[in-house]
Structures are given as structure tokens and as C-alpha cells.
Amino acid sequence: MTVFLVIIVLALLAVTGWQISKIFELSKRPDADTSQVANDKDNKLNGILMLAFVIFIYVISIFCFWEYGRFYLPEAASEHGSEYDTLMFVSIALIMVVQVITQGLLHFFAYKYKGEKTKKALFYADNDKLEFIWTIIPVIVLAGLIIYGLFTWSDIMNVNTEEDPMVVEVYAYQFAWRARYAGEDNTLGKANVRFIEGVNQLGVDESDSYGKDDKIVTELHLPVNKPVLFKFRSQDVLHSAYFPFFRAQMNVVPGMITQFSFTPTITSEEMRQSEYMVDKVKSVNEVRNERNQELAAQGEPTLDSYEFDYFLLCNKICGQAHYNMQMKIVVESEEDFNAWLEEQPTFGSVMADQNKDAGQTEDKGGSEDPASKEEGEDSTNEQSQESEAVAVVENNN
Numbered sequence: 001m002t003v004f005l006v007i008i009v010l011a012l013l014a015v016t017g018w019q020i021s022k023i024f025e026l027s028k029r030p031d032a033d034t035s036q037v038a039n040d041k042d043n044k045l046n047g048i049l050m051l052a053f054v055i056f057i058y059v060i061s062i063f064c065f066w067e068y069g070r071f072y073l074p075e076a077a078s079e080h081g082s083e084y085d086t087l088m089f090v091s092i093a094l095i096m097v098v099q100v101i102t103q104g105l106l107h108f109f110a111y112k113y114k115g116e117k118t119k120k121a122l123f124y125a126d127n128d129k130l131e132f133i134w135t136i137i138p139v140i141v142l143a144g145l146i147i148y149g150l151f152t153w154s155d156i157m158n159v160n161t162e163e164d165p166m167v168v169e170v171y172a173y174q175f176a177w178r179a180r181y182a183g184e185d186n187t188l189g190k191a192n193v194r195f196i197e198g199v200n201q202l203g204v205d206e207s208d209s210y211g212k213d214d215k216i217v218t219e220l221h222l223p224v225n226k227p228v229l230f231k232f233r234s235q236d237v238l239h240s241a242y243f244p245f246f247r248a249q250m251n252v253v254p255g256m257i258t259q260f261s262f263t264p265t266i267t268s269e270e271m272r273q274s275e276y277m278v279d280k281v282k283s284v285n286e287v288r289n290e291r292n293q294e295l296a297a298q299g300e301p302t303l304d305s306y307e308f309d310y311f312l313l314c315n316k317i318c319g320q321a322h323y324n325m326q327m328k329i330v331v332e333s334e335e336d337f338n339a340w341l342e343e344q345p346t347f348g349s350v351m352a353d354q355n356k357d358a359g360q361t362e363d364k365g366g367s368e369d370p371a372s373k374e375e376g377e378d379s380t381n382e383q384s385q386e387s388e389a390v391a392v393v394e395n396n397n
């Protein structure tokens, strides 16, 4: 009903506008210039507007750089990050220089050579030399940028297995992340979403011995200066694992395993103490303090003060609570990392606990459901299908 009323109001407004324009038309003085051809006055106005437009664009660009420059990410916290940032900087710098020159000239000439009664346009058919110059320069520049980009890309994407990276699975589902460490053997156990049951949230295959020492956690810890190979898996829809501080992002696709490798170089603590982060945290907390005063006045609970932590975000709009899909990342020294990992329970022990609990309830009179057994057999087929898909993906890499 509201929509219908809005449509009627808009239609009536349009009719009113049309009627008013007719009134203006009729109320014009009979000697007014009604010609559709632009005169000197029109051309001058258009020339000035063209010039004003380009000045406006430049002023607003400078203002944005100055005002919003503080929202740039800090120095990259991964080994490949500086390569990525340099590529980005070179591309943007080139684009900016070329755009300032070409757009400046375009708008200035529109003003300078505006139409005038006394001026006559020069007839100029073509000039091979000029055309050659403005074709060959962009070709060389663009080819250079593309080749530079390709080299950087292959540098970043090719996993160096000689460095023996630590294998970690990053698992996405609506709407959270889990990480699975490969354990002592540095090999992840096979997994399939069809094995998901009870505490086995990630669907790790219980029959695969590689999975027994895997550790599933809700917080991603990484040892500093050690290469990590991430294997991404999704339970439901397409997600995207975005590590802004490490300049890394990878699609997380249901039914296949994607991968990305990087080496963190700055610990969480070092990043917290950097000048950039100290300023940032201070300004966030100033905003929070202001808000807290309002909240306290209304008698509502106040916000905690902010402390920086690295995080992993989802960068694909994957559903209603997509915005909430993040996981804390802690980069720390190898000793701290090992101590933390030591405390985490293995998948084998978690499953043993669950089976023990289940055994106790079954003793009290539980019986096996034949339907669930059938489903179990079915899932083995699916599992082998997924394994094949995974093998294909790995071969391609």
C-alpha cells in the first residue's frame, strides 16, 4: 500500500513539474531568443563550466587524500606484502600522473577553444606521426605494467615447498571461521562436509590416521617468520578469506580446496607498538570514550577500550551475518606459538571423549538407527569424489 501511494505521489510530482515548465514557456517575453543554436554566451558559459569541473575534481581529490589518507593500511605484515604494495603504488602513481595531464588538457582546451563567432575551426585530416606516438607510448607502458604484475603475481602465488611450510586449514561456514593445524605429521587428515556430526564440526574423516593429531581451533595463531601454507575449505557457500594486514585474499569455494601461502613478519605485539597503530588505537578509543559518556548518561553498559589484533575477514557477501564473520589472528614468537599449540586438544582425543560419552548414553538403552548407517555409506562415495576434486586442484597448482 505504501509503495502504491509513493508511486502515485511521484507521478503527480512529475505532472506538476511538466505543467510548471509549460507555464514558464508561455510566460516568456515575445522578443526572447528561442533559437536552439548555441550563441557566444552559451559557449562561454560551457567553457567556464568545463574548466570549473576539472578544478573541482582536482580539489576534491586532494582533499580526499589529505582527509582519508589515515585509513590506509599500515606497512604489510608479511614477506610478499611489500612487493604487492609496490605494484599497487606504481600502478596508482602512473594512473594519477597520466589522468592529471590528460584530463587537465582536455578540459582546459574545451575552455580555451570555446566556440566564438569570429573563430574558424582548422581542418586537419590526420597525422601518422602523432597517431604513432599516442599509440606506442600507452602500449609500452601498459605492457610494462602487465608484465611487472604477472611476475609479482607468480612470485606471490607460487608456493615454495622447499621451505617446508606449516600446513593450516582455514574452514569457512555461515557465519564463522575455524582453523585446523595439521599436527606433528604436517599433513591434514581427509575431510568432507558429510562427516559433520556432533563435535566433528569440520567433517574430518575419523578413519584417516593423518587426521588423529589435527587440532581444530577458533583463533588463528602463527609463528613469526615461518612460512604457512593455508588450505581453504567451505562448508556451505562461497566465502573469501581476507587477511588485510598480510595483503592476502583467497576465495573459499565449497567442494574444492584453494590455497595461499605467506610468511608473517611482524608480531601482533610489534604491530601494536608501531606509531601507526598507537595513533589509530588512540583515535578509536577517543570515539569510544565519547560514546561511553552518552551510554553512561542513558544508563546503558559501556564499550570496552579497543586493543589492536590482526583479523581474518570474509570478503564475499555470503549471507545475513556476513559482516560478523571474522577470526582473530595472533602472530607470536615460535616458543609462544608452540606453547599455545601444545595446549590445544587433538581431533583424536576430542572424538574419543565424544565416543566415550556416547557409549555411556548407549549403555542406558540407545539403539542404532539403520537410516543413519545408510547415510554413512553414501558419504564415503561423496568423500572419494571430493578427494578426486582435491587431487585435481593440487595437480593444477
Ligand SMILES: [Cu+2]
Pocket: 172, 238, 239, 240, 314, 315, 316, 317, 318, 322, 325
Ligand atoms: Cu562468508
